[in-house]
Amino acid sequence: MSDVATPHSTxxxxxxxxxxxxxxxxxxxLAVLVxxxxxxxxxxxxxxxxxxxxxxxxxxAPVIIASCGMTTVMIARGLDLSVGSVLAASxxxxxxxxxxxxxLYLAFLLAVxxxxxxxxxxxxxxxxxxxxxxxxxxxxxxxxxxxAYLISPSAILVGLPSGWSFLGTxxxxxxxxxxxxxxxxxxxxxxxxxxxTFGKRIYAIGGNEEAARLSGINIKRxxxxxxxxxxxxxxxxxxxxxxxxxxxxxxxxxGFELQVIAAIIIGGTSLSGGEGRILGTxxxxxxxxxxxxxxxxxxVEPFWQFVAQGLVLIVAIIVDRLxxxxxxxxxxxx
Amino acid sequence: MTWNVLTRxxxxxxxxxxxxxxxxAAETAVETAASTFSxxxxxxxxxxxxxDIPGAVSxxxxxxxxxxxxxxEPEASALTGKRIAMSVMSLGHxxxxxxxxxxxxxxxxxxxxxxxxxxxxxxxxxxxxxDDIISYAPDGVAxxxxxxxxxxxxxxxxxxxxxxxxxxxxxxxxxxxxxxxANDFDGPRIVGCNLARxxxxxxxxxxxxxxxxxxxxxLQVQDRKNGFLxxxxxxxxxxxxxQAVNGGGVIDKANAAASDLLQAHPDINVIFxxxxxxxxxxxxxxxxxxxxxxxxxxxxxxDGSEPIMGELGNPVSPLKAESxxxxxxxxxxxFNLLAxxxxxxxDETTQVVVGYPPIIPTEDGIxxxxxxxxxx
Numbered sequence: 001m002s003d004v005a006t007p008h009s010t011x012x013x014x015x016x017x018x019x020x021x022x023x024x025x026x027x028x029x030l031a032v033l034v035x036x037x038x039x040x041x042x043x044x045x046x047x048x049x050x051x052x053x054x055x056x057x058x059x060x061a062p063v064i065i066a067s068c069g070m071t072t073v074m075i076a077r078g079l080d081l082s083v084g085s086v087l088a089a090s091x092x093x094x095x096x097x098x099x100x101x102x103x104l105y106l107a108f109l110l111a112v113x114x115x116x117x118x119x120x121x122x123x124x125x126x127x128x129x130x131x132x133x134x135x136x137x138x139x140x141x142x143x144x145x146x147x148a149y150l151i152s153p154s155a156i157l158v159g160l161p162s163g164w165s166f167l168g169t170x171x172x173x174x175x176x177x178x179x180x181x182x183x184x185x186x187x188x189x190x191x192x193x194x195x196x197t198f199g200k201r202i203y204a205i206g207g208n209e210e211a212a213r214l215s216g217i218n219i220k221r222x223x224x225x226x227x228x229x230x231x232x233x234x235x236x237x238x239x240x241x242x243x244x245x246x247x248x249x250x251x252x253x254x255g256f257e258l259q260v261i262a263a264i265i266i267g268g269t270s271l272s273g274g275e276g277r278i279l280g281t282x283x284x285x286x287x288x289x290x291x292x293x294x295x296x297x298x299x300v301e302p303f304w305q306f307v308a309q310g311l312v313l314i315v316a317i318i319v320d321r322l323x324x325x326x327x328x329x330x331x332x333x334x
Numbered sequence: 335m336t337w338n339v340l341t342r343x344x345x346x347x348x349x350x351x352x353x354x355x356x357x358x359a360a361e362t363a364v365e366t367a368a369s370t371f372s373x374x375x376x377x378x379x380x381x382x383x384x385x386d387i388p389g390a391v392s393x394x395x396x397x398x399x400x401x402x403x404x405x406x407e408p409e410a411s412a413l414t415g416k417r418i419a420m421s422v423m424s425l426g427h428x429x430x431x432x433x434x435x436x437x438x439x440x441x442x443x444x445x446x447x448x449x450x451x452x453x454x455x456x457x458x459x460x461x462x463x464x465d466d467i468i469s470y471a472p473d474g475v476a477x478x479x480x481x482x483x484x485x486x487x488x489x490x491x492x493x494x495x496x497x498x499x500x501x502x503x504x505x506x507x508x509x510x511x512x513x514x515x516a517n518d519f520d521g522p523r524i525v526g527c528n529l530a531r532x533x534x535x536x537x538x539x540x541x542x543x544x545x546x547x548x549x550x551x552x553l554q555v556q557d558r559k560n561g562f563l564x565x566x567x568x569x570x571x572x573x574x575x576x577q578a579v580n581g582g583g584v585i586d587k588a589n590a591a592a593s594d595l596l597q598a599h600p601d602i603n604v605i606f607x608x609x610x611x612x613x614x615x616x617x618x619x620x621x622x623x624x625x626x627x628x629x630x631x632x633x634x635x636x637d638g639s640e641p642i643m644g645e646l647g648n649p650v651s652p653l654k655a656e657s658x659x660x661x662x663x664x665x666x667x668x669f670n671l672l673a674x675x676x677x678x679x680x681d682e683t684t685q686v687v688v689g690y691p692p693i694i695p696t697e698d699g700i701x702x703x704x705x706x707x708x709x710x
Contacts, residue, residue, distance in 0.1 A: 044598070051623070052597045058622065059590045149426050156428065156585065156614065156641045169622055176622075245589045245618040247641065251426055251611070252586040296594035302550045302580035 022277050025268050028323035029283045032316045036287065040294030047297050054176055058244070060289035061178035062087070062237040064282055066256070067263045068189040069233030071281045073133075073226045074264055075193070076205045077273025080122060080230045081137040084256030085144035086115050087238035088249070092148045094239050095157040095164075095248015104163050108239045115235020116228050118144060123227030127220040141257070148250035157248040168244025178240050185233060190278045202226065206273030263288055266316050287316055363536060363628040364647075367654040367695045370531035375524055376568045383571030387564045388556075389519065404514075404667040404686045411444040412673040416473035418448050420668075421463060423478050423503070424455040428639045429661050430478070432708050436665035437476070453480055464488045468495045474676050475499045476668045482507040482553065498675050502668040504554060512675050512684040514667045518557035519564070521657050521690020522636050526565020526606075528692055529634040529655040533604060534570065536632070536654075542570050545595045545602040546578035547588050547612040555583070555608045558636060562606045576602055581612045588615025596623055603631030610637040613653060617645060620652065628652055638693055640708050643700045646693065656693045660707045663688040 040047040066083050073080050090111040097107035122140055126133045170177045193199040201222050204212040213219055242248050267284030269276030291312055295305045378384045420437050422430035434450050441448035451467060453460040460480045467475055468491065475497050479485030485506040492499045493511065502514040533542055544566065549555045559578065567573055576599040581588030588607065592615050596602060607613030613635035620626040620633075630652050635642060638658030645653040667686045674680040693703050 046598050046600075049597075055593050055597050055623075059593060145426075153425075153431055156611075156639075158641050158644055165618075165621065168618075241586055244622070245585050245615060246621065247585065247614065249585050251584050254584065292590065293594050293597070296577075296579050296591065297598040299577055299598065302548065302578070305580065 022280075025323065026277055026280050026283065028319070029266065029268055029280050029287075029316075032319055033283050033287050033290065036290055036294065036312070040290065040298060043294070043298040047294055052293070052297070054179070056286070056289050056293045057179045057182075058176045059293065060285050061176075061182040062241040062244075063256075063259050063263055063285045063288065064182040065185045065240065066234045066237040067260045067267075067281045067285050068185050068278060069226075069230035070260050071264050071267070071269055071276055071278055072189065072193060072202050073230045074206075074261075074269050074271070075273060075276040076202045076223060076226055077209070078126065078223065078226065079133045079137060079261075080119075080227065080234075081134065081257050082118065082122065082140035082144055083230065083234035083237075083260055084253040085141045085148065086118050086231055086234040087241065087253035087256055088251070089118075089144045089148040089151070090115050090235035090238035091242035091252055092152040092157065092248045092250050094242060095160060096151055098161055098164060098248075099157055099159050104161060104166070108167070111239050112232055112235045115231040115233070115238070117231070118235075119228040119231020120224065122231065123224035126227065127223035145250070152248060152250050156251075160247065165243055165246050167240050168242070168246070178244060181236070181240055185236070186278060186282055193278055198222070198225075203274060206270075206275070208274070259285075259288060262313060266313065288313075363654070364649050364695060366535050367528075367532050368699075370535050371528055371655075371692065371694050372531065373524065373692055374527075375520060376527035376530070376565060378564075378568035378571070380571040383567045384564050387560050387567070389560070404670045405663055405688070406670075407443075407666065408670065408673075411446075411669070412677045413440075413446045413474065413669065414444050416446045416676070417470075418446050418474050418476070418672070419451060419467045419470055419472040420448060420476040421451040421453055421460075421467070421478045423453050423480055425450070425452045426454070428708075429637065429659065432661035433478075433665050435709075436662050437669070440665065440669050453478065455480070457481065457484060460484075460488070464491055468492060468497065471495075472497065474672045476672050477501050477511075479504045479506055486510055498672070500668055500671045500675055500680075502664050509682045511682050512671050512680040512686075514664060514671055514686045514688060516659060516664075516688050516690055518554050518690075519561035521659070522558040522561035522606075523565035524690065524692045525634050525636055525655045525657045526562040526567075527569060528565075529562075529604065529606075529632050530566045530569035530573075532654050533632050536628075537603070540603060540631075542566070542573040542604045542631075543599065543602045544573055544575045544604045544606070545592075545599060546575070547581040547592050547595065547605060547607045547616050548578040549583040549608050549612070550578070550580055552583075558608050559606065562634065566604070566606075573604070581607070581615055583609055583611055585611040585615045585618075588612040589618045590615075592616040592619035593622060596620070596625065605631070605633050607633070607635040610635055610639045610642040613642055613645070617651070617653065626650070626652070628654070636690060638703055638707065640704060643693075643704055646695045647697060647700050654695060656695070657690040658693050658703055658707060659690060660688065662707045 070080055093114050094107045094111035098104055122136055125131050125136045167177050172180045201217045205219055263285035264281050266287055267280030291309055295308055422434055424430055437448055451463045453463055457480055475492055477499055479501055486508045489499055489506055489510045499511045501511055505513055505515040546559055548559055579591040579595045581591040588611055596619055605616050607616050628650055633653040634655035636657045638656055645651040646656050667688050671680055671686055693699055
């Protein structure tokens with residue numbers, strides 16, 4: 001009989017549920033995604049299939065990978081506009097090394113380390129010299145893109161070894177490799193932000209940098225690591241994407257940073273820092289991916305797709321914010 | 335023992351036969367593409383099938399003009415000793431990179447000072463670039479417009495500043511200066527004709543279902559798409575156009591769009607990529623869903639850059655028709671036209687139409703195209 005809910009115990013359970021605000025907000029974002037899937041499933045019978053699920057996930061994987069790094073930066077009230085260019089530069093670095101005969105694993109590793117180096121430069125300037133992240137990473141956006149063109153001036157690389165496409169096209173237990181890699185990156189960042197001291201420091205810095213400083217958090221070092229990880233995930237996304245399209249190409253990833261930022265904001269990360277969640281970002285990336293895929297499968301004309309994508313993204317944000325406001329009011333009421 | 339030997343021998347023979355069969359099939363596919371190849375335009379066997387396809391929507395004119403003498407390297411040029419500005423849409427694009435390389439070779443050969451200006455595929459950058467060119471005060475300008483309409487005032491500004499200007503590639507919406515351009519309708523139309531001939535020969539029992547990896551915001555690209563459809567439907571009027579998706583003209587976006595296209599219409603067996611990036615993105619999408627094979631269907635595109643030539647020459651690739659958009663031809667024609675303009679032998683009514691030569695899918699055909707247009 002003890003498990004029979006009384007009004008008092010129900011309120012207690014509700015309070016406990018509401019105390020986990022992140023869970024509710026993630027559920028709200030997930031509801032938007034499910035709603036979209038439902039709409040597309042009614043519009044076309046091609047949408048709800050295993051192969052299309054893999055297709056959506058495969059296409060969304062680079063955005064998910066890069067978004068994980070960027071989410072932590074944004075939680076700490078930072079921003080990295082250079083992720084698209086780092087993605088392109090890592091693509092041609094890996095490609096050029098592979099063409100030169102460097103073993104593929106080493107070529108991919110060096111490309112990811114290049115991303116880490118770019119992130120370190122961003123982090124040193126932003127954290128060490130207290131320069132606006134927008135300005136620094138905007139500059140880095142141009143530098144990295146220029147570097148990509150300098151490395152591969154005649155654009156798409158040819159003569160890549162046969163194993164080049166492994167990371168983009170191989171399957172593990174039936175799952176495409178990009179999905180597996182994205183899953184691993186998500187797991188790492190989820191654990192880091194949810195269960196580690198380092199994760200708590202990120203939220204503390206984003207919530208109130210001065211308070212974080214006074215409580216003994218090394219702001220500069222933490223920010224430096226965040227930008228390093230952001231650069232690494234952008235470069236890893238570049239390696240995965242290049243592997244998928246079968247080439248190193250300095251032209252890939254134009255506008256990629258906007259997709260990443262959109263996914264993160266849709267996922268509930270605040271532009272003013274201190275709030276955000278990795279799972280929300282993943283759902284945000286999937287919302288963007290499902291939207292593009294669903295509109296194509298439904299045969300919507302390309303120009304209307306621009307309009308529809310803009311509208312749905314705005315509606316998704318409004319719904320998310322309404323739910324957030326509702327949660328806050330309920331918490332206050334409780 | 336004897337049984338084992340016999341079994342092994344039979345297995346070996348079967349493997350050998352399969353290998354030989356596969357090779358024969360692959361050779362047949364390439365040979366089929368080569369044997370059905372033509373440089374001629376095909377005419378519609380059923381005019382009703384192509385009646386709804388728009389003509390040249392980009393408003394280009396004078397397609398009947400031939401490049402003629404403009405594609406000959408002269409013994410001497412009026413550009414010698416001059417200061418020349420040459421702009422490109424974007425140096426990040428292999429085609430414009432090749433254009434810049436050809437111009438540098440010409441500058442060395444004919445001894446003139448060359449400054450290359452990069453438009454970075456950005457309207458604002460091109461606008462500022464025009465001011466930079468005027469400040470540079472060259473003796474002649476070979477200008478690559480980014481946009482037909484916006485280029486008219488840009489060219490006029492340079493003319494008002496007293497510069498001698500020719501345009502190449504995208505044509506200005508008005509006749510403001512001598513220009514070099516290509517027939518964006520008929521070039522891809524030949525590709526459509528060739529792909530239809532190949533499809534008929536290779537898959538006589540199949541009905542073609544067409545998908546397009548498009549870039550709908552560019553009128554020049556719409557001419558490419560419509561030209562291809564006109565050519566293909568001229569010979570196979572029963573073909574059904576399933577869908578055109580926006581691939582953005584770059585490999586990563588084209589790959590995602592082509593993946594969606596293949597999901598939406600699993601019966602698609604013909605795809606046209608509006609440029610090489612679009613086709614390479616499609617190739618990757620076909621590989622991802624296990625359809626990358628000459629037995630899947632047929633793929634075509636235009637541009638003729640080096641990476642796509644690898645596909646054209648690959649026996650198992652479905653890419654079996656390609657027309658070139660030659661950087662050498664454009665460079666030489668613009669070079670000669672600018673010399674004529676400086677000498678007062680050309681005016682705003684002068685136009686040079688360079689071809690979209692179809693590339694025969696043989697080793698020799700591919701090598702000779704690359705050697706001239708994309709020399710290493």
